[in-house]
Amino acid sequence: MVSQSAKRVLLVTGLSGAGKSTAIKTLEDVGWETIDNFPLRLVERLLKTPPSSSRENNDPPLALGFDSRTRGFNPDTLIGRIKKLQESENFLISTLFLDCAGGEIERRYAETRRRHPLAQDRPAAEGIAMERSQLEPFRRWADHVIDTTGLSANALEKEVRQQFELEGSGTTTVTITSFGFSRGLPNNIDLLFDVRFLANPFWEPELKLMTGLDAPVAEYIAKDPSYHEALTKIEDLLKFLLPKYQAAGKAYVNIGIGCTGGRHRSVHVAETLSKNLRKARFSPTVSHRNLTSRPMDALESMSQNSASKIDENKGI
Template sequence: MSNSAEAQRSGTGKSGIEVAVVTGLSGAGRSTAAKCLEDLGWFVVDNLPPELIATMVELGAQARGVITRVAVVMDVRSRAFTDDLASVIKDLDARGYKPRVLFLEATDEVLVRRFEQVRRSHPLQGDGRLVDGIKAERHLLGPLREHADLVLDTTGLSVHQLRAKIEDAFGTETSARTRVTVLSFGYKYGLPMDADLVMDVRFLPNPFWIPELREQTGLDSDVRNYVLGQEGAEEFLDRYHDLLRLIGTGYRREGKRYLTLAVGCTGGKHRSVAISEELAGRLANEDGMAVKVVHRDLGRE
């Protein structure tokens, strides 16, 4: 593999420098993301005018290894923000820097609460209401969100949880492997907001109705054997595994690095846990995939 191809796959541009652009809705956690990136060793610049970004990256690339990772935090305070930033991202990509774009968002209700807590007005509010500014910003940033490498919904995240996600995405790991999170959940607690794909395994018999299995979980061998032994379970896993192999190949081809696969059953305790563990084990054997399992609702009543 050529050096340029390896650089493209790893997210590292020419001269060995990595570039990230952090943007998103006001109040969604950009400041937290910036502080976390600084802690991870990134050179972070906040709200640099879009027309100066490429120049700053070029200067970083000429620093002979002193600066190896540059993150630019951008928001709508910049003039012509959307058009200029989109052009800058394309320009950086054309120059071989392969920038990663992180987009942070949250629900309107949470954003309103966060602004009210700090008693600040929204940058696009003007003479209108706070919700008007949020609506205008969400519309303005829509095109950038669609082309982001990673979208993080911070609605239900604490500062520590958001930092953990940033560390996972932008830490020392520079491999271009698709990072797959297999997330089990219970439908009665709601769909995961950050799921890219959702698998519904409620078609399988529920171990909850088996007295000796009720208090166990999908991590226990008895429950696992019961779930995987049901008619259709093996075929379902085989076909979904093939589908994810195809999707993973396409993600790598398109430079996408993150995939959250949500697997749901009624309570998130038995079927979804067992299927998630089995599917993650299969995906872990795939080249180009880094897999982790999260059981969101395990232990909830």
């Protein structure tokens, strides 16, 4: 019987060119501790490192990548050693084998202009056949087999995530940043929403020195006829897109909400969107880049003048 504190270990192998490197990288992205091309003579010593006895100190599961190029590679010997380790209560060991049709592997090596590791001075097909024969014991023994013949790198990544993603590891980090266009765009914005069409509290003397965090400013902005419909549409778009980004494995999504000075409209809209997204079980972090910036008539007027010139050019 396997202990509840048993360390989870995934052995990742397969044909050269079948996508092992992509699989290892994806496993690392979803929370596994990964080691590629680890010397096989040290595997038993590594796995026998005592796992944590405290369930509060959860060690990440371990993924070990190897193939026919790994030093000391001998499928029968290695399988025998692993079978003995599986009898221990300290390990939960499984194997992922990445397979691929020979013709597709030849095409991939031809595109990258690399030589197959077992066919340095012979046709690639011979090296592929030799490696397939060497790895056949692992393919028969593997718990998970992914055939990558018809898969792109992105499709393989998605497949690995679906099968091996750890609980909570695939959550996309969402950041909502309010800012002022007059003070420049923030870096690394994925989705940008311009809310300068809303009524501007800056030109109301009693609201000018307040910010979008103050109730009077929020009430003023919410009276704009376009406010509720615009926020509903933005919110619906985000609720649609964020799960798509998460399914695609995007680790971070940065949302920018911009107004002119970055102190009123963008701040209020960012706060409102974050509250509504939390109700929808997202967990956005909110950042107000220009909240403490000094209010400046020149910046707000510059934006107004630019808008007026655009209107004049349109003949309005």
